[in-house]
Amino acid sequence: MTSEPKRTARTRPEPTLPEGTNIEALHHRINGWFLDQARDLPWRRDECTPWGVMVSEFMLQQTPVKRVLPVWEEWMRRWPTPADLAAEPTSEAVRAWGRLGYPRRAQRLHGAAVAIVEQHGGEVPADYEALLALPGVGSYTAAAISVFAFGLRATVIDTNIRRVHARAVSGKALPSRSLTAAETRLAEALMPADTPTSCLWNAATMELGALVCTAKSPSCQLCPVEDLCAWVAAGKPEADYTPKGQSWHGTDRQVRGAVMAVLRAAHEPVERDLILGASSGADSASGTTSPDLAFPANAPAAVHRPLKALYALSPATEQLQRCYAGLLADSLAREVAQGGTVLVSL
DNA sequence: TAATCGTGGCA
DNA sequence: TTGCCAAGATT
Numbered sequence: 160m161t162s163e164p165k166r167t168a169r170t171r172p173e174p175t176l177p178e179g180t181n182i183e184a185l186h187h188r189i190n191g192w193f194l195d196q197a198r199d200l201p202w203r204r205d206e207c208t209p210w211g212v213m214v215s216e217f218m219l220q221q222t223p224v225k226r227v228l229p230v231w232e233e234w235m236r237r238w239p240t241p242a243d244l245a246a247e248p249t250s251e252a253v254r255a256w257g258r259l260g261y262p263r264r265a266q267r268l269h270g271a272a273v274a275i276v277e278q279h280g281g282e283v284p285a286d287y288e289a290l291l292a293l294p295g296v297g298s299y300t301a302a303a304i305s306v307f308a309f310g311l312r313a314t315v316i317d318t319n320i321r322r323v324h325a326r327a328v329s330g331k332a333l334p335s336r337s338l339t340a341a342e343t344r345l346a347e348a349l350m351p352a353d354t355p356t357s358c359l360w361n362a363a364t365m366e367l368g369a370l371v372c373t374a375k376s377p378s379c380q381l382c383p384v385e386d387l388c389a390w391v392a393a394g395k396p397e398a399d400y401t402p403k404g405q406s407w408h409g410t411d412r413q414v415r416g417a418v419m420a421v422l423r424a425a426h427e428p429v430e431r432d433l434i435l436g437a438s439s440g441a442d443s444a445s446g447t448t449s450p451d452l453a454f455p456a457n458a459p460a461a462v463h464r465p466l467k468a469l470y471a472l473s474p475a476t477e478q479l480q481r482c483y484a485g486l487l488a489d490s491l492a493r494e495v496a497q498g499g500t501v502l503v504s505l
Numbered sequence: 506t507a508a509t510c511g512t513g514g515c516a
Numbered sequence: 517t518t519g520c521c522a523a524g525a526t527t
Contacts, residue, residue, distance in 0.1 A: 219523040226513070260511030297525045317523050337506070365523065374521070375516080404520065416511055
């Protein structure tokens with residue numbers, strides 16, 4: 160089939176690499192810096208399995224390395240293979256996720272383990288498309304696993320890499336709000352042709368963004384490519400937008416987090432009314448009064464503290480109802496009817 | 506495309 | 517102390 164290339168002067172794509180980009184020097188300097196300065200992380204060691212890499216990638220989605228380390232170690236000890244995790248109920252994955260945040264990642268990682276057992280003989284696939292088909296695996300994670308676990312040549316694009324490219328090559332303070340086609344083309348154009356070198360480049364660029372070319376106050380004096388950086392050369396212009404923060408206080412998310420803490424801590428189903436706070440009265444423990452919620456004196460010790468925190472929130476009732484519905488929709492909780500009482504558990 | 510989804514370290 | 521924001525995915 161033939162289609163007219165409707166290319167006008169207005170839509171003609173700009174050159175992928177800005178003129179003057181010294182790609183060879185970028186490769187050599189950033190890769191050299193990485194070999195010398197990279198952190199010794201357990202999922203980077205030779206003895207780490209593809210499954211270990213995969214677990215780390217899930218945990219590292221929007222969560223700092225420092226908080227991931229202890230949880231990753233525990234997961235590897237408890238579930239050294241996908242089959243080990245797949246044999247457990249999803250609720251155990253959510254509990255073991257602890258306070259890493261975004262608990263749906265635990266749910267999806269468990270689902271991915273099940274899919275690996277059922278469709279890939281229990282072995283993490285190396286192929287990008289096969290990885291992409293797994294729950295919780297998007298373009299970044301699929302590329303990261305195929306590169307970091309299997310040494311394949313794929314273009315990894317995460318927030319760190321985007322920022323390094325934006326500054327060093329494009330001369331901007333920050334990458335665009337969301338990943339653009341132009342950014343993807345640029346990242347692909349910057350990839351070394353040689354496969355081992357390309358793997359190093361992916362890891363090195365990410366590490367540079369994480370340790371030196373940071374979002375808030377980059378340490379340009381420590382950067383191996385400061386003299387090549389387009390952003391530095393341009394006088395470090397300000398970003399053309401201000402990223403909007405993530406709301407938390409007084410939002411559904413805050414209440415939902417408290418509900419999750421209750422469910423994680425409880426090793427038996429919790430009464431629904433306990434979570435919803437449907438009863439009314441005073442908080443006998445603190446003496447403070449909530450108009451819609453009461454702190455139940457008979458709450459199990461395991462849920463006492465998080466519930467108290469939950470009840471301290473205001474306004475509460477409508478939010479709790481909404482958040483609880485969200486929990487169920489996410490299948491992070493299930494309801495159990497027992498003796499006429501509706502219980503909730505992971 | 507843009508909104509939404511948790512949590513806590515750190516400046 | 518308050519606000520930023522961190523190896524994204526999904527809808």
